[in-house]
Amino acid sequence: MPQKPTDKRLTLETDEPSLLFAVNELLATGGIDFDEWWKEFSTPPTNKIDLQEWTKPKFIDVTPKNKNNIGRWIKYFPDKDDENTFYRLSGTGRDLVHHIVAIGYEQGGSTGSVSGRNSKPPLKGFPLIELRFISADKKVGVKWIRCAGYTDNEKIAASKLAKLVTPADIKMWASKIKTIFGDTKYVWKKGKECLSYSGQIARLQGLEGYAYVRTKQDGIDLFTAILKIFDAVPDKDGFNRSESTSTTKYKKPTKEIIVVKEKVMPEERRPIADCEFDHAVLRLPLLKKPIPLVKRNVILYK
Structure with missing residues (x-):
């Protein structure tokens, strides 16, 4: 053989x-x-x-x-x-x-206009609240949280898999956002460190992602504030902190570069900025346009 x-x-x-x-x-x-x-x-x-x-x-x-x-x-x-x-x-x-x-x-979420950046929506199809922050020099920060346990789909609600969103729910969320972020002029202290919040509890809370901050506590404060919208508290074991060992990787650019014969200043990666809360909207999977909730400390949803 x-x-x-x-x-x-x-x-x-x-x-x-x-x-x-x-x-x-x-x-x-x-x-x-x-x-x-x-x-x-x-x-x-x-x-x-x-x-x-x-x-x-x-x-x-x-x-x-x-x-x-x-x-x-x-x-x-x-x-x-x-x-x-x-x-x-x-x-x-x-x-x-x-x-x-x-x-x-x-x-991917079911709302085509929202990607996974800074937010890994774990529960597809649930409504989503988008919070936007802006600094004096127009640097922007965005955070998202899913409205876990809610739906805008009557068939899903009839199956008792989630609660149907009502105008009263939206008003309540808008009121809490005004109190937590608008009235306090909440500031997201963006920096070069990365704090992530993940795990089974974070996923079920509709908030699993990361934020660029200056200190670990700044990140914990941010995630804690977001969860207050739903009267939830973060899982202490769900936080992980990381920072780059490079001293130049996220350094602010000081020299212009040439791109197709044009001088341009490269954008700063992970800039240090005080981004104050600006506005919040609600995105429903079955509704094409977002619902305005709050602008600064003014409730827009009536």
Whole structure:
């Protein structure tokens, strides 16, 4: 009986190296050039509205150098600036593409105008409150929280899977936002550190994400204030803090650069800014336009 070859890959005669290479490449990639696909996937959208909510992804190839079996291993970051949120993926090029696309669908909300940036809406279909903050030099901060346990879909409410949103609920949320953020002139102290809030409790509260802050306590205060809208308190074990070890990565740009013969000043990444609460809106999955709730300390929803 002939001996089985020790190498799992196909072997051919020495005069057929090109065919061997082609077969092995097909097995390793699944028929998809992952690096070529990634170039297109990681290209910013041309639509200005989509670009506002877009985050640049990244991946790190962690395939062991002595790995002989098919495929590769990577660490995938949906947002390259959020070092805390990543996925370990493995497989052929086709497998990796399918994994990343599936993650995108999982994180996406049912309101097309809201992405996963700074907020990983865990409960698709639930209404969403958007809080916007702005600094004196027009730097903006945005936070979102899902109205967990509520719905604008009568069929879902009839099935007793969630409570149907009523005008009284909206008025109550608007009143609390005015008290918590408007009357106090709440300030989000944005900085270069990253504090994330995640876990099963955070997910069920409709608030799982991260914020750029100056200190850990600044971040805890921000998430605590947001949860007060629903009379909830944060899970103390749900917080994680991280900061870059680089001294130049998030340094404020001081020199212009040339882009297509034009001088431009690069935008500062993770700027230090005092962003005061500006306004809040409610987004309902079945309603195309947002419902204004509060502007500064004035309730807009009547």
